[in-house]
Amino acid sequence: MAPRPTLVVMVKEPRPGRVKTRLGREIGHVTAAWWMRHQVARLLRRLRNPKWRLVLAVAPDTALASPAWPADLPRMAQGGGDLGDRMRRAFVTGAQHHRGPICIIGADIPAITPAHIDRALAALGSHDAVLGPASDGGYWLIGLKRPATPPGTLFTDVRWSTEHALTDTLAGLRGLSVAQIDMLDDVDEAADLRR
Known part of the structure; x- marks a missing residue:
């Protein structure tokens, strides 16, 4: 029997002025933090699924015990560095605790459904990596079949x-088979929220 895959959700403690700061400059930091808190809660309810293990990668590290997160979900610290450093750490740390493929998503993509995660995991059945592109040139999901040893x-x-984030990441996956799935968008600015 194949090991159950892991879905890691990158979350940031929803504190005014510390989360969704670009959005906060437009709609107010308290409102942006309120939106993020409720977005995360909705997303986590929607993505609970027996097909995969749901794990939170939390920032800042001091927020591991925050009451903002459901008490029953396992958590890991994101640690320091840029987004790439933190996602690499999530792959390696996740692989130390769980066998099987790992997908990482952001928490600020309202349209994610279990069907999107199913497609990503199915793609890892025949590919080394999977990406979920965003229309702004970034991506909302990255997954690795063998996360314990991400390419250097x-x-x-x-x-x-x-x-350039998606193109640059694809360059770092050169030599691996990479699938791309559905295009979804995150919320960074008020225009994204209206859309």
């Missing part, structure tokens, strides 16, 4: 928060 080039020289 993965997340190297990625221009985060730009239209």
Whole structure:
């Protein structure tokens, strides 16, 4: 029997001025933090599924015990560094505790459904990696079939928060078979929230 895959959700404690800061500059930091708190709660309810293990990668590390997270979900600290450092750590740490493929998503993508995760995991059946692209040039999901040993080039020289993030990440996966699934968008600004 194949090991159960893991879905890691990257979450940031929903504190005003510390989460969704670009959105907060437009709609107010308290409102942005309120939106994020409720978005995370809805997302986690929707993504509970016996097909995969749901794990939270929490920032800051001091928020591991925050009451913002469901008490029954396992948590790991994101640690320091840029987004690539933190996702690499989530792959390696997740693989130390659980066998099987791992997918990582952000918590600020309202349209994610279990069907999207099913498609990503199915793609890992015949590919080494999977990405869920976003229309802004980034991506909302990355998954590895063998997460314990991510390629040394993965997340190297990625221009985060730009239209180049997906292309740069694909360059770091060169030599591996990579699938791309559905395009979804995150919420960074008020226009994204309206959409």
